[in-house]
Amino acid sequence: MTTLKYQTVIIGGGVAGMAAATELHKSGSKVVLIEGNKKLGGQVNNWYKVFPNFRPASEIVNSLSTNLLKDKIPVLLETSITHIESNSGNYILKSNQGQVIEAETVLLATGFNTFDPSGKEEYGYGIYPNVLTSVELEQRLKTNTNGISPKRIALVHCVGSRDEKVNRLHCSKVCCVSAVKQAIELKEFYPNAEIICLYMDLRMYDNGFEELYRDAQLQHNIKFIRGRLSECALNIEKDLVLKIQDTLAGLPMKLTVDQLILMVGKEAHQLPQFDESIIIEKASHGFIKPADSHLNPNTTSQPGIFCCGTTSGPKTIQETISDARSASLAVCDYLNKK
């Protein structure tokens, strides 16, 4: 069994992993990028266009992955780390391909999964036709086949976020703006359909988000109703009957829609299995808890093991990339001090 030696092992070939790998390589450290799937890009591959300016997601993934090729950074695809243990300050990682890698530092870029809404059965995911998640909608938009010509589509915010009943208390930050983006895309797809967003709070917090929201209202006539979807049933014509409380009008409300899009939240991706001696502290929402969230957001409770991107919590793509670059700096500092 060959033992490979690197200064840094980056686990997770998504946008964060790629960005960190390029930066680390630039600062001269020997780095390897490990990705479980056949392809780099992680979750961003599932998206067709990204907010706030409808830029194709593939453009971001391609530009980052071409950097990797240009710098000839070693990438191990279809490889997942099965066990990590530390010995005298370095880390030994075993992979499912039988490799053993020794590294001074490990950078976790394992990212996130989207919430499986079948746990929220009252929304009828998998039970009723035409109930799909935002990611599934994005696939259909990519291949521009949505199968039905709807009269009315509803997008439900906070599915698997800010919901104690499915044990997901945190806010996933990006679903609100994605909902508005997808609403606009749907409106362009079906000009005379009525698109409704059902929200509790609309968190359009970053640059260009509020303008996108305003544009959605004014140019595209997207409707926003403040009320959390309580339950969804089928009527005899197989339309989805939604029951909400329009909390601003202070009245219960019933409406039928042809398609229901669930804006699924983010949850932490499964971390590789660590030896008992290594403790990686988790925050309440299951993502990694940085040792110092202000001054050193990329460190973990275990020295030498760093985290970047959505591994430490939901982020937009912009935030993920800048976080990955800051992580590479943290790793370099650590390596220089050693």
Place this chain on the structure above:
Amino acid sequence: MNDIEKNVWRKYQKNIADDNYFFVRSCIRQNFFPASEQAFLKIMRNVLGKNVIEDPKHTTCAGIGYHSDVVTFDTLQTIMGRHFSLMTEAGIKNVAISCVTSFGLYSEVLETWKHFPKELEKTRDYLYKATGRTFEIPENIAHCSDIIYKFRNEIAQKATRKLVNAETGEPLSIVDHIGCHYSKIFPEYGEGGAEFPQVLTGMVSAWGGNSVDYPERRHCCGFGFRQYLVQANRGYSVSNTYKKLVSMEPYKPDFIVSNCPGCTMFMDKWQYTISEMEHKTFGDGNQGVPVLTYEEMAGLILGYNPWDLGLQMHQVSVEPLLKKMGIPYDESLKFADKNGHKSSVPFQPSYIL
């Protein structure tokens, strides 16, 4: 039922005892649907050959009083403690509860004792002081519909008829209504959980019928004690039934089956009130939608005489359904007593019901 419903349902599998039950009667079902409990005992003992014990000293579970804020929770626990002591005396470990409201209360009391042992001690102390009795907690709690559901296939074999339309052979489309206290308070106490309870749908599909999934399926039938007891709220109670009936109307259900005394009673009686108030009737031929208890449904397919099942006491006449199912009945004996004498015929309302 597609696979998600299945694996959601699989999460809520109950183990139901298969013999030696202590039968806890309901206090109001005798006068709502008199023969239902009798039919349950007949089916359990004669058809299934099970051992079902009853104890005359058994009283009401005080559910109506408790839900109307007349009976305190401590009194309720003590009464239930007394019933358990009757069971301990009879040496029976499994209880079969006839009414959904008391089933809800029994599960509530047992859950309270599980999480707050002090309450259990307190109840034991009260019971001993009041009656000198002690009791053990029964091993298996089941509602009678759970048990009928458990032996639905055995009943199906013994059945002489199916839930199908006699002429067309089409399966009857049947609306099932589960009493809210059955599984909405403690989903794991209900067969199939809160969203997709299987207890009645299982019977309907086992006996050849089709169960209907209409939007207001999980909506409350309006029976709520504090709604129908107080006249000021009664309008709210009938509006709930109205909402359900309007929602199921497009599906043209042949009849409604329920496992709770209150739901069966009110969905049946309110149809008359609605027809008087609003001149609106439901069901095909505007003859109203008959409402049966699951024991009556079981009795029909087992070939019992409709009048023995007490179907003549229903507000919505069941005759059109009997014709549809091809079940013979003797019109003249409708209101005759056990040995054939016709005593008196109740007032026939002007409307269909």
Place this chain on the structure above:
Amino acid sequence: MAFDPLVIPFSLGLIFLLIVVFYKYYTWIRQMPKPKNPPKGLNRIKAYFDASIEVIMESLLHRKIFKQNKLLGYMHMSIAFGWFMLIVVGNLEAKMTSTNAINPPYFPIFLNFFAPDRSLTPGHGIFSFTMDLFLAMVLSGLLLAFIKRSKSRLFGMRRTSKMRGMDKIALYSLWLIFPLRLFAESFNAYNHNSGNFLSANCGDFFATFLPVAQLEYSMWVLYSLSLGVFFVALPWSRYSHIPTEVVLIFIRHLGYRSCVKPTGYNMFDLYSCSRCGICIDQCQINILSETNKTVTAHYIYDMRVGNKNDFGLYSCLACGRCEEACPVGIKTVDLRIGKRYSETPQTVVKYNVPKPLKPTAHNVGYFSGCMGKLTPSVIESMHTIFRAANENVLHIDKEDGICCGRPLILSGRVDQAAQLIQLNKDRIVASGIKTLVTSCPICLKTFKEDYDLNIEVIHHSEYIEQLLETRKIKTKFTNQNVAYHDPCELGRGLKIYDAPRNVIRNVAILSENPNKNERELCCGGSLAGIALSQEQKQTLASDAIHQIIDNETKALITSCPLCKKSFTQTSVIKVMDIAEIISQNLILPAEHKVKEKQHVQEFVNYN
């Protein structure tokens, strides 16, 4: 009696015109409410005299247009005055030449045809000379009108009105009348070798290449036809302004006034508009859209023809700039509001407003108005000034004020506004105050014009001016360079220009902006501009600001809360109300100061 078939078109046209015009004027006058204080006895005669002077000065000489632009003035004057003189001198000559007592009305028009040889009539030389002179003058005017069609800039106008529908027929026929008369008279002059410097020479000139003798008769026929067509088209064209304006001048002098409700007076205004286009450049809506269908010239056309122009009707700021510029003096704002009035059903809804409060011992009442509530700094400044002048003032709408009713009037719901006005009036009268001060010109305008309160009603700038004059308050001078903006309702609306300026000069250096007083620009936030969007209003505001301030101005002073709100949204420099700049520069006696600080002190201990 001299007759020839060629006069028929002329006569028919004239009769038709007279019937239509008099029928219209008769119905309009009957629809007009009696004037409030008509001139009686002696000054009634004086009124008639003044009116006829004004007719001459305005309808004929177009003195106001001269003031606007010499060339434009000459063009209008030449056609109007020239044509008038042709008729007068023509009739005089006809009187002198004909022997029989009465002549048919067409006789003087076709004098040359009926009596070509007039050498015997006394003063023949002078007559033919003057007739040719005035014909030349009219022709010169027509030439200028023709040039104006393409090069309106020469006439000091960036935009001019478009020709539409009936205007076209009337215009072309008008343009043909005098050239045809020239041909007719010059041919006649050649055939009978009469005529003067113009007609004789033209006659000789045409004779060189035209069979003049045979053509003369057809020329007279064409001349008569063009006159007939013009008369028939006149009532529905812009030239209805010729007769209507004369009548308008007379009824104005006789005390009739326009009001916001559409009465007969509005019809006179409507048909006195000659669509000369002078008002077009005044309208600030031009900067918003190229096709400005809001400005009065265009909107009056839509009103006459009955086109549906909702944006035009409801985007007008009612700022009155076009009214100031209108040479005919049409009450454009009342005309517009009158149209809004007729567009809205006037159902009156009862407001349930509590009974007015019991009288108190205040003699001065301060009304901050609805807009005042959104500019608390103005209210605070006024209270500081009241305290400084230790005036015992009741702030009438301190808790929950009732709207003064002007915004409702501006939207056309005048009857509904009347109810609000009554409710507010009861409150003001019940409070027993002697002087009503308001910091909002919009309220001031309606208090003065619609409330007829028999107490003193003044703007807060006038009130501060009084306080300064009576030395109740003293202010210190800061050599800050400021500009003042005249709010439409205070400036053009109530002609109050000087009070605010005198007050400001006490505390700062006031630089004059080019569009001051009645030519001031509207801040865009007017409550009448209902259909204007938020961006459109801000475009108007920033455009107005750039023309008011220059790069030394430190602050823009205005005396209306709504102007302050509109300007602040886009202004780059500070925007202050008069009350604010005064209250900041008051010389306060010692004890006042202490109270201010003490107030701050409390706050410190508070947290």
Place this chain on the structure above:
Amino acid sequence: MSKFGFKLTPSGTINYDQGDFRLAEFIDQHEPSSRLCISCGACSATCTGGAFAKLEMHKIHLFIKRGMSDNVKTQIQNCMYCGKCQLVCPRGVNNRNVIRLILTHFKI
């Protein structure tokens, strides 16, 4: 219809499928800025007419958009048309034009 001492309580639910959207479409066509309303309530808070009678502009926008325009008819008549609702609106909704359109629609 016999009397029982109690009646069917009318459902207060907004039935979005059977709403009357004529007024909503009329306003949307003539004053698209009404689409920007987020019912923040600034207009109703500052309302002059609202101090004396029930008049909540942000609820009026909502009722119209939910197809319940008959709730709006009585309320809108308390408006004194002073324009404060438009001045305070953070989204730049031209409220006064919306009110005018409502009044025209109901022919008041």
